[in-house]
Amino acid sequence: MNKEQNTPSNTSKIISKPRIISGVTLIILSIVLTLSFASYLMNWKSDQSQAGTMADKTVQSSNIFGKIGDWLGNLFIFESIGVAAFVVAFLCFVFGTLVFKKNYFKPWKTISHSLFFICWTPIFFGAVTNGEGVLGGVYGYQIMDYLKSYIGSVGLWMVLLVSFALYFVLEFNLRPSSIKNKLNDINDNTFGKLKSLMPDSDDEFEADEELEKEIVPENISSKSNPVKTDNDFSNIKVTQDFEPIKTPNQTSFREEIIEPIKESVPEPIILSSTPTPSQKSVVETPVAKTEDDFSFNVEIKKDEDFPVSNEQQRSEDLVSKHGLYDHKLDLAKFQMPSIELLKDYGNEEITINKDELEENKNRIVGLLKTFNVGISEIKATIGPTVTLYEIVPEAGIRVAAIKKLQDDIALNLSALGIRIIAPMPGKGTIGIEVPRKNPTMVSMRSVVASPKFQSADMDLPIVFGRTISNEVFVADLAKMPHLLMAGATGQGKSVGINAILTSLIYKKHPSELKFVMVDPKKVELSLYSKIERHYLAKLPDTEDAIITDNAKVINTLNSLCIEMDDRYELLKNAFCKNIKEYNAKFAQRKLNPENGHRYLPYIVLVVDEFADLIMTAGKEVEHPIARLAQLARAIGIHLIVATQRPSVNVITGMIKANFPARVAFRVISGVDSKTILDSPGAEQLVGKGDMLYFNGNDLTRLQCAFVDTPEVERIAEFVGEQKGYSDAYLLPEYSGEEGSSTVGAFDPNEKDALFEEGARIVVSTQQGSTSMLQRQLKLGYNRAGRIMDQLEAAGVVGGFNGAKAREVLISDLNSLERLLDELKGR
Numbered sequence: 001m002n003k004e005q006n007t008p009s010n011t012s013k014i015i016s017k018p019r020i021i022s023g024v025t026l027i028i029l030s031i032v033l034t035l036s037f038a039s040y041l042m043n044w045k046s047d048q049s050q051a052g053t054m055a056d057k058t059v060q061s062s063n064i065f066g067k068i069g070d071w072l073g074n075l076f077i078f079e080s081i082g083v084a085a086f087v088v089a090f091l092c093f094v095f096g097t098l099v100f101k102k103n104y105f106k107p108w109k110t111i112s113h114s115l116f117f118i119c120w121t122p123i124f125f126g127a128v129t130n131g132e133g134v135l136g137g138v139y140g141y142q143i144m145d146y147l148k149s150y151i152g153s154v155g156l157w158m159v160l161l162v163s164f165a166l167y168f169v170l171e172f173n174l175r176p177s178s179i180k181n182k183l184n185d186i187n188d189n190t191f192g193k194l195k196s197l198m199p200d201s202d203d204e205f206e207a208d209e210e211l212e213k214e215i216v217p218e219n220i221s222s223k224s225n226p227v228k229t230d231n232d233f234s235n236i237k238v239t240q241d242f243e244p245i246k247t248p249n250q251t252s253f254r255e256e257i258i259e260p261i262k263e264s265v266p267e268p269i270i271l272s273s274t275p276t277p278s279q280k281s282v283v284e285t286p287v288a289k290t291e292d293d294f295s296f297n298v299e300i301k302k303d304e305d306f307p308v309s310n311e312q313q314r315s316e317d318l319v320s321k322h323g324l325y326d327h328k329l330d331l332a333k334f335q336m337p338s339i340e341l342l343k344d345y346g347n348e349e350i351t352i353n354k355d356e357l358e359e360n361k362n363r364i365v366g367l368l369k370t371f372n373v374g375i376s377e378i379k380a381t382i383g384p385t386v387t388l389y390e391i392v393p394e395a396g397i398r399v400a401a402i403k404k405l406q407d408d409i410a411l412n413l414s415a416l417g418i419r420i421i422a423p424m425p426g427k428g429t430i431g432i433e434v435p436r437k438n439p440t441m442v443s444m445r446s447v448v449a450s451p452k453f454q455s456a457d458m459d460l461p462i463v464f465g466r467t468i469s470n471e472v473f474v475a476d477l478a479k480m481p482h483l484l485m486a487g488a489t490g491q492g493k494s495v496g497i498n499a500i501l502t503s504l505i506y507k508k509h510p511s512e513l514k515f516v517m518v519d520p521k522k523v524e525l526s527l528y529s530k531i532e533r534h535y536l537a538k539l540p541d542t543e544d545a546i547i548t549d550n551a552k553v554i555n556t557l558n559s560l561c562i563e564m565d566d567r568y569e570l571l572k573n574a575f576c577k578n579i580k581e582y583n584a585k586f587a588q589r590k591l592n593p594e595n596g597h598r599y600l601p602y603i604v605l606v607v608d609e610f611a612d613l614i615m616t617a618g619k620e621v622e623h624p625i626a627r628l629a630q631l632a633r634a635i636g637i638h639l640i641v642a643t644q645r646p647s648v649n650v651i652t653g654m655i656k657a658n659f660p661a662r663v664a665f666r667v668i669s670g671v672d673s674k675t676i677l678d679s680p681g682a683e684q685l686v687g688k689g690d691m692l693y694f695n696g697n698d699l700t701r702l703q704c705a706f707v708d709t710p711e712v713e714r715i716a717e718f719v720g721e722q723k724g725y726s727d728a729y730l731l732p733e734y735s736g737e738e739g740s741s742t743v744g745a746f747d748p749n750e751k752d753a754l755f756e757e758g759a760r761i762v763v764s765t766q767q768g769s770t771s772m773l774q775r776q777l778k779l780g781y782n783r784a785g786r787i788m789d790q791l792e793a794a795g796v797v798g799g800f801n802g803a804k805a806r807e808v809l810i811s812d813l814n815s816l817e818r819l820l821d822e823l824k825g826r
């Protein structure tokens with residue numbers, strides 16, 4: 001079963017009948033065995049002579065359980081493992097309690113301890129008794145005899161002692177440091193106490209009796225601090241697990257305490273004549289007694305003085321036993337894709353075409369001169385697609401004057417893709433980006449292999465490509481936190497999406513990341529179906545993880561909203577602010593899976609063609625997308641929404657406001673560029689992956705890395721062929737909401753109370769718009785949508801029309817009133 005996907009909900013505490021029966025049976029059996037064994041040990045000599053007389057009624061057994069008890073004792077103790085048979089009885093008891101779901105015992109730990117004693121004790125008693133009596137049983141005697149014949153008595157004892165010592169070291173994970181600390185503790189607790197009660201023989205100062213009386217309780221009070229702490233902890237559980245709490249200062253802690261007291265002895269100064277209980281747990285620094293004869297204590301509380309909560313203790317125990325939780329464990333052998341799967345497109349060195357550079361420079365300088373713009377300096381930076389010419393204008397020339405010349409310069413340079421950046425942010429220059437005649441392709445392989453990406457310490461690193469100064473550009477999707485992509489057809493959008501997905505797959509283990517893929521074009525993302533059981537998420541009971549049907553998108557988006565709400569609940573219960581903190585806490589075993597806690601992978605929703613969705617499903621898609629975009633960043637759900645048509649009815653204000661990070665490939669018009677980037681420029685790009693990235697503040701021109709379909713296919717195959725989870729990551733179930741389905745016939749009984757009022761508003765304004773109804777009637781979207789559907793069923797408005805308002809079928813209020821009367825009569 002896929003651990004990751006199956007969140008244990010609250011385990012039922014109701015115990016089934018068969019469990020009760022088996023639990024009681026095991027516990028009774030353990031009692032019978034214990035009593036039989038004990039009784040057998042007391043009477044075995046007499047009872048053994050009656051062996052084989054089970055059927056003979058005249059023969060009596062002295063065992064408390066009669067012949068059966070006798071038989072059990074004989075079988076387990078004499079013929080098998082001697083006194084270690086009690087361990088078997090104990091195991092029955094342990095399993096009995098486990099069946100009742102009582103975790104008094106840790107099953108594996110108990111079994112391993114028991115097995116050791118079942119093996120070791122008979123041999124030990126075999127060696128001690130030299131086979132006499134029943135303490136070692138036949139097994140103990142024979143093994144002991146066998147070992148003795150090979151390694152002699154000394155060897156046998158050495159084996160027994162060494163194995164016992166090894167058992168302790170391994171079972172209790174003893175280390176020299178912890179043993180030393182333990183010994184120190186014992187030393188301090190016993191000798192230390194005594195010592196503190198005795199006058200120091202080295203001390204030259206001879207304390208008079210009265211003074212000693214005052215010092216003694218003080219010494220105890222100071223020194224009792226560690227002792228007290230130990231006792232406190234031992235109430236919970238004394239193992240080396242507490243070492244982290246004890247070790248830091250305990251030894252030095254005591255030294256610190258003893259020192260000042262010793263020093264204080266020669267002077268007639270007393271710490272505190274009446275120590276209060278609270279003073280026992282603090283470090284006390286004596287300060288010289290003043291003339292006024294009152295004592296003055298300085299307290300510095302140490303970490304170990306504060307009680308450790310049960311929760312914290314539990315998680316520390318778990319971590320020391322099992323280590324941190326490893327979310328990769330389910331797919332521990334999973335291999336991240338190698339760089340070799342990406343195609344090497346050969347030399348990507350940028351070649352300098354001096355003639356082209358010189359020519360462009362002369363043109364720019366000449367042109368600016370004709371417009372009376374003098375230049376004091378010009379510098380060129382060559383990138384993969386464009387060359388950036390940075391101009392330092394002569395003193396007194398206004399930037400706006402140069403900006404106005406943008407079109408003239410472009411015309412003069414007879415090239416597309418001129419972008420003027422005036423002024424260059426952070427520099428006192430004006431930038432002119434001119435596309436190169438022979439651009440250099442940026443391969444995915446080169447950017448993935450770059451140290452910048454390899455060493456990127458980000459939650460969801462994405463390598464987009466290279467900047468115009470040929471620098472690899474890496475951004476963190478988790479920080480964006482959602483990305484809106486637009487670009488006219490054939491300008492590199494799909495390649496861009498593949499570059500993003502590839503970057504994430506190269507950096508994230510399947511346990512850390514899941515994609516929800518929406519592909520209305522049906523072919524763009526189909527390659528990723530191979531990685532369904534590794535990286536994809538889907539709704540339960542759906543066949544394909546990649547969603548191509550718009551109706552299913554609505555369910556998936558709503559399901560993601562439920563997942564978001566669930567995750568917020570988990571974060572709230574765990575007192576965490578974001579997914580990172582939550583997962584860290586989970587790894588430290590501070591969150592109990594029995595309370596629904598689980599490791600949360602990031603979820604990235606990729607929508608390849610958003611326009612198509614908005615056109616067919618309108619608000620039903622817009623609302624959950626906006627909701628996710630507004631709220632989902634903290635809980636690790638990030639959206640990547642791409643569209644060919646960046647028009648305002650696709651990228652609505654609500655969507656735009658929630659997607660601060662945007663990518664624009666070449667678009668058709670300046671208006672489209674403004675819609676996506678809030679500024680012109682994207683219409684000037686040269687296509688083929690030439691893009692602008694806007695992160696809310698800066699606009700960066702990039703050449704997107706190129707990753708071809710066969711490369712993606714190879715990566716998907718490489719991942720898909722490896723062992724995956726049993727299924728895709730399952731999103732919460734979502735059964736469609738009312739109003740989202742098809743509209744049936746008008747039912748007057750189900751008519752909304754505001755139906756008539758709504759109808760009048762629609763007819764009087766001649767607008768079949770749900771949001772208008774929402775505003776006018778001050779309703780929630782769902783109710784307004786329901787009224788609109790009833791209006792449709794009643795024939796007041798036409799059918800759903802994408803993002804557009806519905807057609808109003810009734811032209812005036814008189815006709816409407818007639819219709820309403822008619823409906824009432826039905």
Ligand SMILES: Nc1ncnc2c1ncn2[C@@H]1O[C@H](COP(=O)(O)OP(=O)(O)OP(=O)(O)O)[C@@H](O)[C@H]1O
Nearest residue numbers: 488489490491492493494495496688689704705706
């Ligand atoms: N980063 C790039 N580097 C080089 N060439 C590219 C790059 N991106 C795209 N191209 C070229 O442009 C072509 C079209 O790219 P792509 O399929 O990504 O366009 P698109 O915007 O997704 O188009 P559509 O919306 O119609 O699917 C590619 O086949 C490729 O030849």
